Amino acid sequence: MANLSVPASPGRPLPWPTILQYLVFAFVVLLVLYPILLLLVSSFQVSKPGAPTVFGLDAWVTAFSTPSVRSTLWNTLWLIIARQSIAFSTAIVIAWLIARTDIPGRRTLEFMFWIAFFLPTIPVVQAWVLLLDRDYGVINWALSAVLRDPPFDIHSFSGVVWVHLAHNAIAIKIILLVPLFRAMDSSFEEVARLSGSSMLGAVPRITLPIMAPGLLAVFLIGTIYTLHSFEIEAILGPPFRFSIFSTEVFSLINQERPNFGAATALSSFILLCMIPFIAAHRWITSRRQYTTVGGRYRGTRIELRRWKYPAFAVVLALALLTTLVPLVMLAIGSFTKKWGFFDIAEPWTTGHWTRVLGDRIFLASLKNSLLLGIGTALLGMVVFSIVGYITVRTRFALRGSMDFLTWLPSVLPGIILSLGLLWLFLGTPLFKPLYGSIAGLVIATFIGCMTIGVQMIKSNLMQLGAELEESGRISGGSWWQMYRHVILPLTMPVTLLTGALSFALAIRNVSNVVFLGSGDTRPLSLLQLDFMVEGWYESASVVGIVLVVLTVSVAVIARLYGSRFELVK
Amino acid sequence: MSGNVLELDGVTKRFGPVAAVDGVSLAIRKGEIFTLLGPSGCGKTTTLRLIAGLENPDAGRIALAGRTIVDAERGLFTPPNKRNMGMVFQSYAIWPHKTVFENVAYPLRVRGVRGAEVKERVLRVLAKVGLAGFENRRGPELSGGQQQRVALARALVYQPDILLLDEPFSNLDAKLREQMRLQLKSLLREIEVTVVLVTHDQSEALSLSDRVALMDRGALVQIGRPLDLYNAPSAPFVRDFFGRTSLLSGRICNVAGDGLAVSLAGMHEAVLHISAAHRGWLAHGQDVVVSIRPEDIQVCKDTAAPGELSGIVESALFLGERYECSIRISAEKCVLAYVAPTQALQEGDKVALRLAPDRVNVWPT
Numbered sequence: 007m008a009n010l011s012v013p014a015s016p017g018r019p020l021p022w023p024t025i026l027q028y029l030v031f032a033f034v035v036l037l038v039l040y041p042i043l044l045l046l047v048s049s050f051q052v053s054k055p056g057a058p059t060v061f062g063l064d065a066w067v068t069a070f071s072t073p074s075v076r077s078t079l080w081n082t083l084w085l086i087i088a089r090q091s092i093a094f095s096t097a098i099v100i101a102w103l104i105a106r107t108d109i110p111g112r113r114t115l116e117f118m119f120w121i122a123f124f125l126p127t128i129p130v131v132q133a134w135v136l137l138l139d140r141d142y143g144v145i146n147w148a149l150s151a152v153l154r155d156p157p158f159d160i161h162s163f164s165g166v167v168w169v170h171l172a173h174n175a176i177a178i179k180i181i182l183l184v185p186l187f188r189a190m191d192s193s194f195e196e197v198a199r200l201s202g203s204s205m206l207g208a209v210p211r212i213t214l215p216i217m218a219p220g221l222l223a224v225f226l227i228g229t230i231y232t233l234h235s236f237e238i239e240a241i242l243g244p245p246f247r248f249s250i251f252s253t254e255v256f257s258l259i260n261q262e263r264p265n266f267g268a269a270t271a272l273s274s275f276i277l278l279c280m281i282p283f284i285a286a287h288r289w290i291t292s293r294r295q296y297t298t299v300g301g302r303y304r305g306t307r308i309e310l311r312r313w314k315y316p317a318f319a320v321v322l323a324l325a326l327l328t329t330l331v332p333l334v335m336l337a338i339g340s341f342t343k344k345w346g347f348f349d350i351a352e353p354w355t356t357g358h359w360t361r362v363l364g365d366r367i368f369l370a371s372l373k374n375s376l377l378l379g380i381g382t383a384l385l386g387m388v389v390f391s392i393v394g395y396i397t398v399r400t401r402f403a404l405r406g407s408m409d410f411l412t413w414l415p416s417v418l419p420g421i422i423l424s425l426g427l428l429w430l431f432l433g434t435p436l437f438k439p440l441y442g443s444i445a446g447l448v449i450a451t452f453i454g455c456m457t458i459g460v461q462m463i464k465s466n467l468m469q470l471g472a473e474l475e476e477s478g479r480i481s482g483g484s485w486w487q488m489y490r491h492v493i494l495p496l497t498m499p500v501t502l503l504t505g506a507l508s509f510a511l512a513i514r515n516v517s518n519v520v521f522l523g524s525g526d527t528r529p530l531s532l533l534q535l536d537f538m539v540e541g542w543y544e545s546a547s548v549v550g551i552v553l554v555v556l557t558v559s560v561a562v563i564a565r566l567y568g569s570r571f572e573l574v575k
Numbered sequence: 576m577s578g579n580v581l582e583l584d585g586v587t588k589r590f591g592p593v594a595a596v597d598g599v600s601l602a603i604r605k606g607e608i609f610t611l612l613g614p615s616g617c618g619k620t621t622t623l624r625l626i627a628g629l630e631n632p633d634a635g636r637i638a639l640a641g642r643t644i645v646d647a648e649r650g651l652f653t654p655p656n657k658r659n660m661g662m663v664f665q666s667y668a669i670w671p672h673k674t675v676f677e678n679v680a681y682p683l684r685v686r687g688v689r690g691a692e693v694k695e696r697v698l699r700v701l702a703k704v705g706l707a708g709f710e711n712r713r714g715p716e717l718s719g720g721q722q723q724r725v726a727l728a729r730a731l732v733y734q735p736d737i738l739l740l741d742e743p744f745s746n747l748d749a750k751l752r753e754q755m756r757l758q759l760k761s762l763l764r765e766i767e768v769t770v771v772l773v774t775h776d777q778s779e780a781l782s783l784s785d786r787v788a789l790m791d792r793g794a795l796v797q798i799g800r801p802l803d804l805y806n807a808p809s810a811p812f813v814r815d816f817f818g819r820t821s822l823l824s825g826r827i828c829n830v831a832g833d834g835l836a837v838s839l840a841g842m843h844e845a846v847l848h849i850s851a852a853h854r855g856w857l858a859h860g861q862d863v864v865v866s867i868r869p870e871d872i873q874v875c876k877d878t879a880a881p882g883e884l885s886g887i888v889e890s891a892l893f894l895g896e897r898y899e900c901s902i903r904i905s906a907e908k909c910v911l912a913y914v915a916p917t918q919a920l921q922e923g924d925k926v927a928l929r930l931a932p933d934r935v936n937v938w939p940t
Contacts, residue, residue: 201682
């Protein structure tokens, strides 16, 4: 009879599905939670990884007595404040325009911001360096005819904030806010107008309070994402001695005598600071969202009338700044003989392309990236499917915890995860071979795309409805036969999409792999970073374009084929 | 025109190439319950939203209490907050972040009413809709019927010139719907407000309204009292919209005084006698369509007398208060008839159908 009480657990009489569920859970714990705990614990260890354990506060004392760490924390805080205040207010206006007004080209504009969200970071940073560098930036060069001093300097705090905004700080908030604005029942506002409120009068008293939980959730996730930032500061920061916590952790490890203690203590401190934000976000999003009560959105859009085209021009300009402008700059950069020297007789060349594409180092990195992407995609498709199935369809006792654990990587800064994995690989003899191997990188990028992958599989399974497989079972097949003939064919399209997206996310990833990939296993993303640091902008442009093409084309194909599924949560 | 509260004159609203509302003109009298009825997509809700000011028409004029509030030619569009209308939305749109009291008080507050007067007026209107004691509840804590009454209280608290109701019962379950319909009718009578109601439900329209306007594809088809629309439809669309009509084709074989006889196609010697004094266009030998409503057919277990139809019960669905019988009267044709459950009919029974001559309508083919 026990079988009857758990109808959603196929194959319950056999013990092995339960064993499998626990094994998968243990796997997720090992990859997501264990490195983090290891990091926290080791920040209180005085000994080196592998050596006998001695506990102490030495690492924390060292970290907080280092002046650069203290200034790092202030920089991080100021960056969050600057980035969030500008990006959030801008994104609210644009998301509202796209979702609730008759602005032309709404779908295209939304799609452009989606592309911006998917552009790899380093190529974008590089494009802005090419535009706004004090000495070589093309805008400064163009203005040098009029002004004596170059007006812009990308290597400055405002330069960092600008690249954040123009890369994806605004784009990601728009992507999250548009569905929110769309979901709000317009009759809430309409009834306020009929009650006697003017159009603007209803905003503070009706619209914003109703939207408040959703807006707050987006604000919190934006704050958390700011802490993920690494590449922008790693490239722009050094010339003016600017670092935020992630680049500080990086330089603490990447110096002649790595300071593991201070790095783990700083990472642990940031992790502890994030807990209230993570908890608040989790609490808000898990509560019943009442924004959509009454739900039936009538699809009435506010007519902008004479503001229609001015508003369109502004939003389009921003969309182009975040997508086309960086890409065009990168393309131009890859064809210049020497960036910044536009006055020479023959400024253009295809030499960088032929040299880089034929280069052994480039080809090795390309191979690494492809292996990394394909490995992540394959591992992702298998594990995400199993995890998604367990959380949606079974009565597995720990499925709530599993759901939380698969969500956690989306809020963890990549650099912390990377450091935790480094700790795991170096400190555990069993995993030692993973250090410096492609498999180790695959694990890091796999964790990086876990949240979005599991989300996609889950929402797909929820749409399918349990009756389909129940009828498959009632027809007389075993669980495995049912899975092969019913679930697998029905979920295959979304599973393949998940694989494609994992591929794109893996090869654009930098911060998750930054401590793990070097020398023989260096992927394209790290190669471009190295080229940038060396000042070889033209070669870096070539690598950047290859990266952009690889990631964006896969992401766009995934989006076009999967537009009926929610790809971005 | 002094009795009219609201007048629409040639109001047209296009969405792209489609005219959702196409040249609608109507006048609504003070104190009446006026219903816009029609299938989904007929433009009734758009008409209501044009009246409310939530949409602006592409052509036409709207006047409220003799004052022009919309004139598309002159570009005059009074915003909804300056029209003093109340509206109950299909979703009720109870603001979830406010209590019942604050929901109802909002229109007063934006009108600058302050202090004790707000409380006094809110409590009075809540008592009127039967929600005394619910002031401190929040929207999501209320049942569907209670939400509807909060929405009604919020729309009435500022004594609007006109009350707009958009499918007010569609979110309620069947039993509650009946109950709320009765309550709403007596409440509206009591407060003597002019009401424009939108619904797709014919029984709602017929039972609540003083007058009904039936719409189809953006245009008005017929305006009149519920009984007139039901008994004297002016167009096939109106006839087919109300009730479940059976149509029989035939030819006029005799016209005499205030009645006529129709011989039915496919049934030799079956002749119907119809009183049709008002139908001047009818002439001997003309092909016509005869429409009969199921409740106007009397079914007897008997052989048919002259002027009656004979048939065989093909199916009988028991619905509790009646049987719905499909009765085959020829090789091609079945008619629908309602039969009392006391009349023990079975499938296969031979029956005679008696039709009241004044309840049958004749239409040109």
